[in-house]
Amino acid sequence: MSELVLESGKRVRRVRPSHRSWTAARQRAFLGALGESCNVKLAARKAGVSTSQAYVRRAQDAGFRAGWDRALATGYAQLEMVMLERALHGVEKTVIARDGSKTVMREYSDRVGLALLRMHRENARFADESVDDVEWQEARDRIVGRLQRLRDQDGIETKAAADPISLIGWALARR
Secondary structure, X not given: XXXXXXXXXXXXXXXXXXXXXXXXXXXXXXXXXXXXHOOHHHHHHHHOOOHHHHHHXXXXXXXXXXXXXXXXXXXXXXXXXXXXXXXXXXXXEEEEOOOOOEEEEEEOOHHHHHHHHHHHHHHHHHHHOOOOHHHHHXXXXXXXXXXXXXXXXXXXXXXXXXXXXXXXXXXXXXO
């Protein structure tokens, strides 16, 4: 597979990627391995690139950086699910007595369970809270008021100045 390269700002030529080039396949392999392991060194090895190349690409390519972040988020979510499974259902352990008899038992980690509870206490609290119509309307009015003040500062006056939709459109176009 080859790609087009602009040379000296004038000529376009087709070149083959070198063994060090980041191809789409290498990027997929790296991000897939990173999502499975959360380990940059291992992911780089699986993709056939160096760890430093991966960090340089992350610094220079926003799309790759976003993929990197998504891969890590996926990996950590999987790890959390495994830990939650272990905390809820335990881990089977085989205990061998001095007489050679084997007993299978389940061991539960209270520390893992407590750590997971601490991590999600805030999320559980927010899930139980609901926003009533009055609170929603107050928040909406505050946002619209701020947008109107910004619009007034820019000296823009239109008949639709009080219309929230036109204010939002104006604010987005202003960015």
